[in-house]
Amino acid sequence: MEVTPLYWILLLFISRVAAGQSPGSLIVRPNRSQFFEYESVTLSCEVLGGSKGRRLERNPTSGKRTRCGDGWGRVDGTNCIISSTKSTDSGEYVCGSGELNNAVNIVVTDGHVILESPALPVTEGFNVTLKCRNKTNPSDLTTDFYKDGSLIRTESTGVMTIPAVSQSDEGLYSCRHPELGRSPESWMTVTAATSSNPTSSTSSPPPSSSPSLLILISVSGLAAVSVFLIILLVLFCYR
Structure with missing residues (x-):
């Protein structure tokens, strides 16, 4: 079967859907928006279905948006840990998928x-x-x-x-x-x-804790795989 550009476009699209490529949701532990200086906070990004690994970024009250580990925080597996908060850690935190609708504002006070x-x-x-x-x-x-x-x-x-x-x-x-x-x-x-x-x-509750959401994602993944197989069959028959 000849592999056409259309095939690769469809394959890329479906693989992203099946992998749950969606805006990340920011999880904050402990779940509060204010901290004293020198307290610890753990942040992580989760996408639909509970998968992790999206990069975490910070947009401070002054300065440019940077990733965890770039002058602040410590990357520990899928988590970003700020072990001793400072007032300069105040700002907007977001999963690095380009969308700001899931941003969380954290205030650190002295x-x-x-x-x-x-x-x-x-x-x-x-x-x-x-x-x-x-x-x-x-x-x-x-x-x-x-x-x-x-x-x-x-x-x-x-x-x-x-x-x-x-x-x-x-x-x-x-x-x-x-x-x-x-x-x-x-x-x-x-x-x-x-x-x-x-x-x-x-x-x-965290976005990943809803059973109905997990069922929805599983169904979506199966649907994506089914569509992928149908497209392969159509392309094969067309060839």
Whole structure:
């Protein structure tokens, strides 16, 4: 059978589909958007189906976008580890597939107060817990919580739970400790629910943890292989 340019184009396209070539999703562990200096954070890229290995890139608040290991972070297998964060590590992190829709903003502060809020998007209907954490005093104290600059609640334990979040809960959150001051602001993203009865959680599950998603990817892979075989058969018959 003569191998035509069309054959190679189709082969390249189908192999990319079968391999799950899709925008990477950034996973942050621990799943929070704010860190004190000298804490550790692990980041990794996952594509549909749970495969890893996409490069991780950072677009700092000042400077150019660079890869993990290029002056910051340490590559450990499929992970990027920042073992001792600094304020210069603040910025936008994204899987290096060219798309910024899965970018995550991380704030590293040398202050005394941070807001522990999910770095990853949370799903409508889930319960989300926000915690005002201070570096010098581990005890829980009365804390003010803010959304988009306005006071929304005061909690005596330093913890606020938002039950069954909705799109209206999306916004910039911060907290204020009565003795140590206010935390930086972080954006909380709320995505549409994929089920009519989502399970309550403090944060949304990683993209690779959904059984229905894995089934969908498996079906997509089988479909791609089937199309590939049909095209081979057509080209053979045409020859």
